[in-house]
Amino acid sequence: MNAWIVQQRAAFALALRRLASTPTTTLLAALSIGIALSLPAGGQLLLASLQQLGQGSSATPQISVFMALDADDKASSKVGAQLRANAGIGDIQFIDRNTTQKRLREAGLAQVIDSLPKNPFPDTFVVTPKDTAPEALEALRTELAKLSRVEHVQLDSAWAKRLSVLLNLGRTVVWLLAALFGVGLVSLVFNTIRLQVLTKREEIEVSRLLGATDTYIGRPFYYFGALQGLLGGLVACAIVYAGFAVLQERVAELAELYRMGFSLRPPSVLGTLGLLALAATLGWLGAALSVRQHLRAS
Amino acid sequence: MIRFQNVYKRYPQGLEALADINFGIDQGTLTLLKGHSGAGKSTLLKLIAAVEKPTAGTVLVNGENVGTLKRAALPWLRRNIGMVFQDQKLLFDRNAFANVMLPLAIAGFPPGEAERRVQAALDKVGLLDKARTMPVALSGGEQQRLAIARAVVGRPSLLLADEPTAHLDEDNARDIAKLFYEFQQVGVTVVIATHNEELYAPYAPGRIALAHGRMEVAA
Numbered sequence: 001m002n003a004w005i006v007q008q009r010a011a012f013a014l015a016l017r018r019l020a021s022t023p024t025t026t027l028l029a030a031l032s033i034g035i036a037l038s039l040p041a042g043g044q045l046l047l048a049s050l051q052q053l054g055q056g057s058s059a060t061p062q063i064s065v066f067m068a069l070d071a072d073d074k075a076s077s078k079v080g081a082q083l084r085a086n087a088g089i090g091d092i093q094f095i096d097r098n099t100t101q102k103r104l105r106e107a108g109l110a111q112v113i114d115s116l117p118k119n120p121f122p123d124t125f126v127v128t129p130k131d132t133a134p135e136a137l138e139a140l141r142t143e144l145a146k147l148s149r150v151e152h153v154q155l156d157s158a159w160a161k162r163l164s165v166l167l168n169l170g171r172t173v174v175w176l177l178a179a180l181f182g183v184g185l186v187s188l189v190f191n192t193i194r195l196q197v198l199t200k201r202e203e204i205e206v207s208r209l210l211g212a213t214d215t216y217i218g219r220p221f222y223y224f225g226a227l228q229g230l231l232g233g234l235v236a237c238a239i240v241y242a243g244f245a246v247l248q249e250r251v252a253e254l255a256e257l258y259r260m261g262f263s264l265r266p267p268s269v270l271g272t273l274g275l276l277a278l279a280a281t282l283g284w285l286g287a288a289l290s291v292r293q294h295l296r297a298s
Numbered sequence: 299m300i301r302f303q304n305v306y307k308r309y310p311q312g313l314e315a316l317a318d319i320n321f322g323i324d325q326g327t328l329t330l331l332k333g334h335s336g337a338g339k340s341t342l343l344k345l346i347a348a349v350e351k352p353t354a355g356t357v358l359v360n361g362e363n364v365g366t367l368k369r370a371a372l373p374w375l376r377r378n379i380g381m382v383f384q385d386q387k388l389l390f391d392r393n394a395f396a397n398v399m400l401p402l403a404i405a406g407f408p409p410g411e412a413e414r415r416v417q418a419a420l421d422k423v424g425l426l427d428k429a430r431t432m433p434v435a436l437s438g439g440e441q442q443r444l445a446i447a448r449a450v451v452g453r454p455s456l457l458l459a460d461e462p463t464a465h466l467d468e469d470n471a472r473d474i475a476k477l478f479y480e481f482q483q484v485g486v487t488v489v490i491a492t493h494n495e496e497l498y499a500p501y502a503p504g505r506i507a508l509a510h511g512r513m514e515v516a517a
Contacts, residue, residue, distance in 0.1 A: 003406025
């Protein structure tokens with residue numbers, strides 16, 4: 001068998017034995033790492049779920065132009081032509097009053113609508129402006145409100161834009177948390193390995209005298225760090241999955257009450273594997289930094 | 299095999315451990331380093347194994363100036379040198395077999411061949427039946443023989459021993475001396491720092507005498 005593989009296997013087995021020889025310390029370290037990693041991981045999952053709210057509506061602002069209730073088809077056609085001629089408008093969608101009524105009936109409001117003496121909805125144009133700057137949107141809204149037989153002009157999707165901005169802010173916070181806790185993980189492993197190097201000083205000295213390279217000496221510590229990170233990652237995944245299982249039903253109930261198309265997204269397989277790989281890599285990094293510093297000094 | 303040319307060693311505290319050392323040791327010989335405590339015997343062995351670097355002069359091992367070797371090159375030198383320490387430096391958290399296995403694990407030997415070599419080395423020093431015994435359960439003589447097994451398991455061309463019989467009774471000391479002689483007989487260069495040169499008298503060793511860090515007689 002290749003010498004390199006033999007040594008990797010031996011180092012991995014030694015790292016496993018060292019982890020198993022101190023179960024309480026190993027468990028506490030895994031819990032510390034897991035809890036720290038679960039916060040940004042859970043936050044990322046929540047943000048991904050919240051993003052669904054914004055996906056139903058375009059984050060690009062739109063303007064709804066409502067005709068007067070008594071405006072006839074001719075008036076609507078005239079306004080439609082004026083809108084199409086407007087250079088500041090990119091796209092126009094016309095929703096006639098009957099379509100609106102039909103959609104709401106299908107949405108479960110048939111009983112309410114049927115109880116009304118006549119169709120209460122106006123013809124509506126949904127306009128997508130070319131310039132989405134707040135001043136330009138406001139100017140266009142004012143201009144459209146002056147058109148003949150137009151009753152009301154409403155700037156839509158502003159909430160989606162606000163949500164989008166909030167999500168971006170949330171993402172930044174999650175990344176900052178992830179970076180912070182990542183540094184924490186590296187520090188924790190660094191210190192654990194430092195203590196191990198100190199307790200194994202005699203073995204390291206003897207190994208050196210027998211011809212061990214720094215790589216050979218450091219290898220079990222690298223595996224130890226990676227395994228410790230991996231265990232922490234598994235704890236983080238367990239926390240996130242448990243949180244998802246506990247909250248999923250409650251959030252669905254809440255969303256149903258508000259008729260929101262929102263549900264918590266379960267962690268993906270790829271995301272889970274990514275979290276585990278990241279945790280193991282950070283553990284390895286902490287160990288490598290510690291071993292490098294302490295072997296050079298000894 | 300080994301050549302010292304105008305070698306000096308001064309420790310940072312100012313202590314001059316060796317001064318103006320010149321000698322040569324041929325391949326396959328048995329050589330004693332003799333002298334009182336503090337004469338510089340251990341320091342001389344450390345210079346050969348590049349555990350210490352000379353303050354001045356040249357230490358050649360197999361034609362290579364080990365005093366100028368870079369840190370990364372030291373492991374390759376030491377894998378060809380067997381070392382027996384006065385305090386044995388055994389690892390007490392593993393059994394005799396695992397202690398002897400260590401140099402082979404470091405060198406990346408395949409497990410099967412490594413196990414055969416360890417058994418052969420333990421057999422050679424008479425400890426095969428104690429392969430699974432922890433070092434703490436071995437007597438002083440057995441611990442020393444275990445240290446020798448670990449030193450020779452990699453079949454080095456050079457064997458260095460620092461007072462290997464210092465804490466042993468006469469019978470054990472005689473056994474150990476005979477072991478070193480047997481290794482010399484199969485072509486290993488053996489250098490032993492000792493107080494007790496009479497122990498090795500039957501094997502007609504070469505002698506290097508040190509006193510206060512200087513050579514007295516070169517043999």
